[in-house]
Amino acid sequence: MSIVMKKSVPILLVFITSLIFLAEYFVFPELKDVVTLLQNWGIILTAFTLGFGAVNMFMFHGKQVSLRAKGQWPYSLWLLMILVLFTLVGVIMGATSTSYSWLYNSSYFALSATVYSSLGFYMTSGIYRALRAKNAESALLLIVGVIVLARNAPALAAQFPILVSMDSWLSSVPTTSAQRGIMIGAALGAIALGLRTMIGRETGFLGRLTEGEKGG
Amino acid sequence: MTAKPKTIWDRLEDIPREILYGLLLICVIVPMLFPIGFPVPISAEVQRWYDTIEALPAGSVVMVDFGYSGGGEPELAPFAVATYAHLFRKTGIKVVTMCTSSEGPLLWERAMVELNIARFGKEYGKDYINIGYIAGTETAMAAVGKSISATTSTDYKGTPLSQYSIMKGVDNAKDFALLIEYTTGGDQSEGWVRQWYTSYKTPYLCCVLAMMVPTMLPYQKAGQIVSVVSGAQAGQVELLVKVPGRGVKSADVITVTHLLCIALVAVGNIAYFGKKFSGGKS
Numbered sequence: 209m210s211i212v213m214k215k216s217v218p219i220l221l222v223f224i225t226s227l228i229f230l231a232e233y234f235v236f237p238e239l240k241d242v243v244t245l246l247q248n249w250g251i252i253l254t255a256f257t258l259g260f261g262a263v264n265m266f267m268f269h270g271k272q273v274s275l276r277a278k279g280q281w282p283y284s285l286w287l288l289m290i291l292v293l294f295t296l297v298g299v300i301m302g303a304t305s306t307s308y309s310w311l312y313n314s315s316y317f318a319l320s321a322t323v324y325s326s327l328g329f330y331m332t333s334g335i336y337r338a339l340r341a342k343n344a345e346s347a348l349l350l351i352v353g354v355i356v357l358a359r360n361a362p363a364l365a366a367q368f369p370i371l372v373s374m375d376s377w378l379s380s381v382p383t384t385s386a387q388r389g390i391m392i393g394a395a396l397g398a399i400a401l402g403l404r405t406m407i408g409r410e411t412g413f414l415g416r417l418t419e420g421e422k423g424g
Numbered sequence: 425m426t427a428k429p430k431t432i433w434d435r436l437e438d439i440p441r442e443i444l445y446g447l448l449l450i451c452v453i454v455p456m457l458f459p460i461g462f463p464v465p466i467s468a469e470v471q472r473w474y475d476t477i478e479a480l481p482a483g484s485v486v487m488v489d490f491g492y493s494g495g496g497e498p499e500l501a502p503f504a505v506a507t508y509a510h511l512f513r514k515t516g517i518k519v520v521t522m523c524t525s526s527e528g529p530l531l532w533e534r535a536m537v538e539l540n541i542a543r544f545g546k547e548y549g550k551d552y553i554n555i556g557y558i559a560g561t562e563t564a565m566a567a568v569g570k571s572i573s574a575t576t577s578t579d580y581k582g583t584p585l586s587q588y589s590i591m592k593g594v595d596n597a598k599d600f601a602l603l604i605e606y607t608t609g610g611d612q613s614e615g616w617v618r619q620w621y622t623s624y625k626t627p628y629l630c631c632v633l634a635m636m637v638p639t640m641l642p643y644q645k646a647g648q649i650v651s652v653v654s655g656a657q658a659g660q661v662e663l664l665v666k667v668p669g670r671g672v673k674s675a676d677v678i679t680v681t682h683l684l685c686i687a688l689v690a691v692g693n694i695a696y697f698g699k700k701f702s703g704g705k706s
Contacts, residue, residue, distance in 0.1 A: 233623075240570060243570070244567060244570045244571055244574050244575075247560075247563050247566055247567040247570070247575075248567060248574065248575060250560050250563040250567075251558060251559050251560040251563055251564055251567060251575065254559040254560040254561075254563065254564075255559040255560075258526070258559065302582075303529070304529060304530075304533070304580060304581050304582075308530075309530055309533060312494075312527075312530050313530070313534070316494060316527075317494040317497065317527075317530075317531075317534075320493060320494035320495040321494055321495055321497055321498050323495060324495030324496065324498075325498065328448065328452075328681070329444075329445045329448055332444055332445070332447075332448045332681075332684070332685055332688065333441045333444045333445070335685050335688065335689060336439065336444060336685075336688040336689060336691075336692050337692065339689045339692065339693075340692055340693055340696050341693055341696070341697075342696070350689070350693070353689070354686060354689060357682050357685055357686055357689075358682070358686060360634070360656070360678070360682055361678060361679040361682035361683060361686075362462060362463065362464045362465060362659065362660075362675045362678060362679050363462035363463055363675075363679040364679065364682070364683070365465050365467075366462075366463040366464070366465040367463075372465075372467070376468075379637075379638065379641055380641065380645060383638045383641060384641045384642050384645050387638060387639060387641060387642050388642045391642060
C-alpha cells in the first residue's frame with residue numbers, strides 16, 4: 209500500500225472531520241446535519257467493531273484449539289462454544305427473547321456479579337493490612353480511611369453526625385481539589401493529543417508504521 | 425535452629441486471610457438473614473436527587489441511561505428501581521430509557537420485573553420506552569442529543585419508534601427536562617456532562633459505584649451535575665419514595681461490614697504498636 213493511502217489520506221480525513229466538528233460546535237451550528245451523519249457513521253463503526261472483535265476471537269481461539277495449545281485449548285474451546293451458543297440464541301430467537309434473557313441471567317450475569325462482589329473480600333484484607341500508622345503519611349491515610357469508612361456505615365453516620373461533616377469536608381475540599389488537578393491535566397493532555405492527531409503528528413491510530421513512513 | 429514462637433502481637437498483626445474472609449462472610453450473611461433495622465440517615469445528595477424529581481412538572485420527559493454491566497447490578501439496580509418508582513408515581517412524567525452498555529436492555533428488563541411496573545398502571549410506548557443499546561458511548565450520547573430519530577429508528581425490541589405515542593414531539597436533548605444516569609463506567613458518567621450538560625444544560629442526576637464518587641465530585645461542585653450518589657445509598661431513596669427493597673436490606677449489611685473493617689484496622693494497629701513497644705520489630 210502506498211504511503212499516500214497508508215498515511216496521508218487517513219490524516220487528511222481526520223483533519224477534515226475534526227474541523228467540521230469544531231466548526232459546528234463553535235462557529236457554524238448549521239453544520240448539525242453533517243455532524244449527525246458523521247456521528248451515526250461512528251456508531252455504526254463501533255457496532256461493527258463488536259462483530260469484528262467476535263471474528264478476531266474466533267480466529268485466535270480457533271487456532272489455539274487446532275494447535276492443542278498446552279494449558280489453553282480447553283478454555284479456548286469452552287469460550288468458542290459459549291460464543292456460538294449466545295450468538296445462535298440471540299440471532300435465532302432474538303436478543304430480547306426469554307431464552308436469551310434466561311441464558312444471560314443464569315450464566316454471565318450471575319458470574320459477573322459474583323466476580324465483582326468478590327472484590328469485597330480482597331478489600332477487607334487490604335484495609336486491614338494497609339491502614340497502619342507506621343509513619344506520618346500512613347497515619348494520615350489511616351485517619352482519613354477510618355472517617356470515610358465510619359461515615360459510609362449508615363448507622364454510624366446517624367449516631368455521629370460529625371462524621372458526615374468531616375466526610376463532606378474531605379470530599380469537597382481535598383478530594384475535589386486533587387481530582388480537579390488530575391482532570392484539568394488530563395484535559396490539557398487530550399487537547400494536545402487532539403491537535404497533534406489533527407495535524408498528523410500523532411500516528412498511533414494508523415497502526416504500525418515504519419520509521420520512514422512515520423515521517424516528521 | 426528452631427523458629428521463634430509467635431507472640432500474640434505477631435498473630436494479631438498477621439491474621440490469615442481465610443479468617444478475614446470468613447468474618448466478612450458472616451457479617452454479610454447474618455444481617456441478611458436476621459435484619460437488624462439500623463437507622464438509615466438521608467444524605468444531602470440523595471435528598472437533592474429526590475427533590476429534583478419531585479419538582480418535575482407534569483408533562484416532563486426524562487432520559488434515563490442504563491450504562492452499567494452485570495457486575496454493578498447489585499449496587500446500582502436498587503437505586504434505579506426506586507427512582508423509576510418515584511418517576512412513575514408522579515403524574516404525567518414520561519420516561520425514555522437508552523442503554524450505553526450492551527447489557528443495558530437485559531438489565532433494564534430485570535429492573536422492570538423487580539419494579540413490578542403493572543402496579544403503577546403505566547403503559548409501554550405511552551408512558552415509558554426503551555430505545556435500546558446504542559454503541560459508541562460518547563458518540564451515542566452526542567448523536568441522541570442531536571436527534572433520536574436520526575440515530576435509531578426502533579426500540580430495544582426492534583419495533584419502529586414512530587409507532588409509539590411517547591416519541592411524538594420528543595427527538596433531542598432540548599425535549600428532556602432531566603437526565604438520569606446509572607453506570608459502572610467513567611466514560612458514561614463524564615460523557616453525559618460533556619455531551620448533554622455542556623451543550624444543552626440538561627439537569628443531570630448521576631448514580632455510580634461508590635468507588636467512582638470522588639471522580640465525579642468536581643462536576644457536582646461545579647454545578648454540572650445536580651447530584652452524584654452511589655448505588656450503595658439506595659436504601660435512602662427507597663425510604664424517601666416509600667418502596668423499601670434491596671437497598672434498605674443492604675444498609676444493615678453495609679453498616680456491619682464497615683464496622684468489621686474498622687475493628688480490623690484497630691486490631692492491626694494495636695498489634696503493630698503492641699509489638700513495637702514490647703521490643704519486637706515491626
